[in-house]
Amino acid sequence: MFQRPNRIGDVNTMAREAIDALVALPVDALRGAECDRDLCERLVIKGEVLGDEFREAGADLLRHLARIEPDETIVRKLDNAMRRLRDAINGSFRTAVAFGVEHASSIQRAA
Numbered sequence: 001m002f003q004r005p006n007r008i009g010d011v012n013t014m015a016r017e018a019i020d021a022l023v024a025l026p027v028d029a030l031r032g033a034e035c036d037r038d039l040c041e042r043l044v045i046k047g048e049v050l051g052d053e054f055r056e057a058g059a060d061l062l063r064h065l066a067r068i069e070p071d072e073t074i075v076r077k078l079d080n081a082m083r084r085l086r087d088a089i090n091g092s093f094r095t096a097v098a099f100g101v102e103h104a105s106s107i108q109r110a111a
Helices: 007-023 034-046 052-066 075-110
Strands: none
Touching: 007 034, 007 052, 007 075, 034 052, 052 075
16 A cells, blocks of 8 residues: 655655755845744744745745845855745645645535
8 A cells, every 4th residue: 555645744844945945045135034034934843834824924035035136156045945935835835725625525525
């Protein structure tokens, strides 16, 4: 029998990797977005990455990072941070939707 993948664990891992990539950026890159980064980090530590709060703070961070005109020294780090953050946000949304569908179908079966 196949083991069902741990969706929440996968999203938590993606979110941790996104935070690590943000930490690798120079301090100036996140100036003005520290609150969103701190909120995302707290939510990752708590394991609460499936909620709107994580996705909204992550989206705010992505918008902030997209406005940066990086010099050659941080282009790769910035691209990596944005990609990992986007993956974590998308994974969070997909998992939340999947659990919502599973929950709705289990309620329907019970009725």
